[in-house]
């Protein structure tokens with residue numbers, strides 16, 4: 001039996017961070033993951049991440065995974081792939097499938113970072129081919145390069161539903177609707193707005209009545225629900241669709257912790273391990289980090305992993321005294337700052353009604369997925385100004401701030417902590433470099449010039465679809481709700497290396513529509 | 527944590543529901559109706575229903591249905607799902623062929 005100072009189960013953001021932290025302290029560390037590729041959820045995530053710079057915000061998830069793996073390997077961590085862990089026993093003994101047999105390993109400390117699996121929902125027809133978890137659709141698209149279907153209905157308006165919905169559009173699918181039984185959009189407003197402006201309708205307070213089809217999905221019927229989640233008859237609507245994606249939450253993958261005998265608690269939806277602040281379970285030197293100890297985000301998973309890694313190193317004497325205390329304090333403070341804002345774990349289930357600057361949260365954003373044309377001006381990032389300037393349509397307190405230092409000219413100010421809203425500083429002169437537009441993970445920054453000559457205006461939008469439009473190409477400008485506004489010609493398309501693959505597309509519209517036009521579509525597809 | 531349901535309570539007769547034929551456990555093809563009936567027949571927790579109907583004991587080992595089954599049993603009993611234990615965690619945590627499970631290598635690769 002091979003012995004390690006630390007064994008980590010799961011090579012997602014939590015596991016890799018834990019391993020890197022421990023190895024940096026000198027621990028001989030092994031990581032086991034069942035997949036062919038390390039990175040956990042990160043390798044499926046082609047979008048730019050939220051969080052702050054220290055938490056690798058604005059970097060695409062898949063690149064964060066690669067960075068973490070590089071760090072862990074440089075520090076001498078042994079990463080074993082295609083190695084499902086089948087058992088966790090007394091005295092931190094780990095049973096791993098490797099090749100055509102099973103091997104036993106022993107860790108002086110064990111960190112379980114097995115993540116989570118998708119919840120399912122049943123309705124007549126849910127076992128038909130074409131019904132799948134949103135995460136499964138994401139794996140098909142982004143890992144295996146297979147388009148899950150042509151026309152998709154997304155059930156669930158949390159961040160997973162919204163993010164995967166957008167990626168389905170990027171993969172060339174059309175989205176029939178985003179449906180959620182809750183009366184408001186569950187995920188970040190900026191993610192919802194990205195979908196809405198392409199014309200995707202939101203049906204809140206709706207659920208799936210049935211999937212149609214005999215040997216595969218051919219359509220789906222949804223209906224409005226009453227206060228008791230029962231479908232109100234007569235409200236049914238039918239959509240053509242060959243795919244239904246379910247994004248109704250995740251459940252922590254706690255099997256190994258239960259098997260080891262860790263004390264569990266109920267959080268209403270499922271059992272979670274009872275953990276100390278550093279992730280230690282009821283069994284000494286067995287830690288839980290990341291989604292397995294409660295569903296959060298990659299940024300918090302990375303910090304939880306590091307905290308557990310440092311704690312394991314401390315418990316075994318690899319770091320001691322002040323070095324240990326200051327490292328833990330630093331990591332814990334960072335984790336606290338992420339857990340602020342209206343979407344923080346402690347605010348889960350509460351209705352976000354006001355931002356921290358006292359502005360009401362847009363009801364339109366929560367119920368339809370986009371901001372109203374008049375109310376946008378209430379937010380500090382949205383102002384009319386002469387000449388070229390950025391417009392930040394970011395109106396909720398989310399843990400995100402790549403915009404804070406994106407602008408070399410200082411046009412964008414974020415006054416408070418990571419969850420504060422961006423503001424426009426009119427005095428600083430915008431030079432149109434576009435860095436802010438490309439840096440915004442929520443694709444909610446636009447450049448507007450209401451006086452672009454000849455009575456027209458120019459609007460620059462982030463654009464992540466292929467093929468890119470060409471300069472001079474004519475199409476249609478769309479509003480925040482995805483409605484066609486006017487014919488619009490593309491006057492510029494920019495794709496600099498610093499933009500990290502987000503193209504900046506500039507369209508010309510009448511000045512009166514400068515604060516309304518937020519997307520562009522080719523004529524052929526309108 | 528091992529809360530249990532009062533076995534002396536009368537939960538009433540099984541009443542058929544229109545969606546009883548929906549499959550809950552795909553691997554073992556166990557329907558909603560079978561689970562509802564099992565509860566009425568006296569199987570008051572996840573372990574008992576599981577042993578009786580095999581739901582959650584198929585290839586995916588309950589990855590998909592564990593939560594659905596627990597919620598359904600709780601609803602039949604009129605208790606919050608949190609009252610019911612989850613299925614016991616057992617090795618192998620991932621589906622494994624028997625010949626692999628039996629082939630114990632002394633040294634790791």
Ligand SMILES: Cc1cc2nc3c(=O)[nH]c(=O)nc-3n(C[C@H](O)[C@H](O)[C@H](O)COP(=O)(O)OP(=O)(O)OC[C@H]3O[C@@H](n4cnc5c(N)ncnc54)[C@H](O)[C@@H]3O)c2cc1C
Nearest residue numbers: 010012013014034040041085114115290291297298299301
């Ligand atoms: C669509 C989507 C979009 C998201 N967008 C964002 C975002 O923008 N920003 C953000 O911060 N977060 C985002 N997240 C959340 C983030 O991805 C997760 O919170 C994060 O990945 C959790 O990290 P983890 O290390 O705990 O688990 P995971 O990333 O799930 O990694 C766990 C790993 O352990 C492996 N494993 C499990 N059991 C075993 C076993 N028995 N043996 C061996 N290996 C095992 C798994 O296969 C997996 O590789 C998103 C999630 C999804 C699904």
Ligand code: SF4
Nearest residue numbers: 407430431433434436
């Ligand atoms: S375009 Fe450049 S100069 Fe203008 S606000 Fe954005 S980052 Fe600043």
Ligand code: SF4
Nearest residue numbers: 394400403440441442
């Ligand atoms: S404007 Fe700033 S805080 Fe808002 S989504 Fe964009 S980068 Fe994040």
